[in-house]
Amino acid sequence: xxxxxxxxxxxxLLSATLAMAEPLPGELPVDPYEASNENAGAAPLExxxxxxxxxxxxxxxxxxxxxxxxxxVDPRIEGIxxxxxxxxxxxxxxxxxxxxxxxxxxxxxxxxxxxxxxQGITMREFxxxxxxxxxxxxxxxxxFAMQNRLIAKLAPMQRDVVTR
Amino acid sequence: MALTPSSAIRNNTILCxxxxxxxxxxxxxxxxxxxxxxxxxxxxxxxxxGTGGGGIVPWALITGNETDRGIGATAHLTSVMLPDFDxxxxxxxxxxxxxxxxxxxxxxxxxxxxGPKLGLPDGYTFSQNVLAAKVRIAGDAVYGQDTWLPQIAxxxxxKKADHGDLLAALGAEDDDGxxxxxxxxxxxxxxxxxxxATLRYTEANQNGLLGFGGTSDASIYPEVSVGYLLSKxxxxxxxxxxxxxxxxxxxxxxxxxxxxxxxxxxxxTMSAAYADLGSIATFDDQRGLYLSLQVGF
Numbered sequence: 001x002x003x004x005x006x007x008x009x010x011x012x013l014l015s016a017t018l019a020m021a022e023p024l025p026g027e028l029p030v031d032p033y034e035a036s037n038e039n040a041g042a043a044p045l046e047x048x049x050x051x052x053x054x055x056x057x058x059x060x061x062x063x064x065x066x067x068x069x070x071x072x073v074d075p076r077i078e079g080i081x082x083x084x085x086x087x088x089x090x091x092x093x094x095x096x097x098x099x100x101x102x103x104x105x106x107x108x109x110x111x112x113x114x115x116x117x118x119q120g121i122t123m124r125e126f127x128x129x130x131x132x133x134x135x136x137x138x139x140x141x142x143x144f145a146m147q148n149r150l151i152a153k154l155a156p157m158q159r160d161v162v163t164r
Numbered sequence: 165m166a167l168t169p170s171s172a173i174r175n176n177t178i179l180c181x182x183x184x185x186x187x188x189x190x191x192x193x194x195x196x197x198x199x200x201x202x203x204x205x206x207x208x209x210x211x212x213x214g215t216g217g218g219g220i221v222p223w224a225l226i227t228g229n230e231t232d233r234g235i236g237a238t239a240h241l242t243s244v245m246l247p248d249f250d251x252x253x254x255x256x257x258x259x260x261x262x263x264x265x266x267x268x269x270x271x272x273x274x275x276x277x278x279g280p281k282l283g284l285p286d287g288y289t290f291s292q293n294v295l296a297a298k299v300r301i302a303g304d305a306v307y308g309q310d311t312w313l314p315q316i317a318x319x320x321x322x323k324k325a326d327h328g329d330l331l332a333a334l335g336a337e338d339d340d341g342x343x344x345x346x347x348x349x350x351x352x353x354x355x356x357x358x359x360x361a362t363l364r365y366t367e368a369n370q371n372g373l374l375g376f377g378g379t380s381d382a383s384i385y386p387e388v389s390v391g392y393l394l395s396k397x398x399x400x401x402x403x404x405x406x407x408x409x410x411x412x413x414x415x416x417x418x419x420x421x422x423x424x425x426x427x428x429x430x431x432x433t434m435s436a437a438y439a440d441l442g443s444i445a446t447f448d449d450q451r452g453l454y455l456s457l458q459v460g461f
Contacts, residue, residue, distance in 0.1 A: 124231045127202065127203050151353055156310040158304075158307040164233075
């Protein structure tokens with residue numbers, strides 16, 4: 001009972017920094033880490049128009065699903081994703097984009113260094129992903145200037161993601 | 165295998181040379197050289213001097229589609245159709261590891277039927293050869309979106325004009341010269357804006373086509389570029405380039421243009437501009453259409 005009370009009190013307090021999301025069915029277990037929005041790699045956009053231009057959470061979900069569908073068949077980079085937990089990748093990318101675009105989401109994935117440290121990603125491969133993201137945003141009908149707001153947030157993560 | 169002393173020395177020398185080259189060309193020699201990988205338009209177009217840039221201003225971007233692990237190259241053909249002259253430039257450039265750029269271009273200024281009015285034969289053509297090198301020294305124009313630091317490059321451009329005797333008669337001190345420049349280029353992605361500034365130390369008359377030097381010494385001249393990205397394939401903008409005014413027989417003005425560059429695909433970029441090259445060899449208001457095709461990998 002005491003432990004339940006502590007959990008009930010601490011839960012909402014901790015959720016701001018330790019919002020561990022429920023894994024989706026099919027996700028593989030991962031080594032424990034401390035979840036934090038800091039892991040998203042950038043501060044969220046403050047202009048609410050951008051989230052609207054991405055058609056909110058539903059639009060972001062479609063963009064991420066389209067993006068993942070594209071990269072896993074892109075001969076330049078599909079090898080990177082062969083060993084990936086795609087269920088988890090889709091979920092954490094949706095969280096990250098939603099958070100960065102100022103949406104009502106928390107990012108619960110690992111930070112960019114940890115998430116990419118063993119993948120040996122090159123600049124060319126990073127750019128190949130950017131191209132697929134641009135195509136996915138085109139398909140969703142996000143205006144180019146609004147697309148650039150997201151890419152401007154993601155671009156500096158190149159320093160953490162590209163290790164080769 | 166039995167090696168004679170002399171062949172052993174020779175072989176060792178060759179191996180040393182190969183190792184030295186490999187250490188320059190490939191700091192991590194075990195990796196393969198990769199072609200391609202840059203995003204559309206981020207290699208820039210080719211300036212009339214052959215340098216990666218806008219049309220008349222060098223940018224800090226390195227030509228070619230290569231990334232930091234590769235090699236790339238471009239070739240260009242540019243024509244500027246003016247009321248009294250035609251300017252043509254063609255050439256090629258190599259990009260190494262998105263770090264070093266080397267380029268060559270040949271420029272001509274065809275006086276056409278204007279020649280006789282200048283006391284020259286009909287169709288008299290000024291021309292020059294241009295060799296250039298550029299190295300990126302700081303920053304990343306595309307990925308440094310969380311910092312104000314632009315991509316910065318320094319470069320040198322050697323120009324050797326033909327018809328030295330005539331150029332001397334026109335008041336030029338030399339028929340060849342070296343320009344030095346520092347260029348800063350910044351992509352402000354959140355605003356879809358490209359900003360560029362270049363400082364060029366030069367004494368070239370009409371970019372060197374009318375020789376080098378005259379009434380004043382070499383000095384530093386500013387150049388600026390502004391572009392707005394309409395899509396990942398299309399950028400529109402303008403450029404301004406201050407120039408020396410060294411020849412007593414004719415006034416020389418700044419160059420400027422309003423441009424659009426369109427990346428047809430990874431290999432080809434088409435550019436069109438309205439260029440204002442001011443007064444050239446006493447003929448004022450030289451404004452006209454600039455067209456350029458750049459191909460590369």
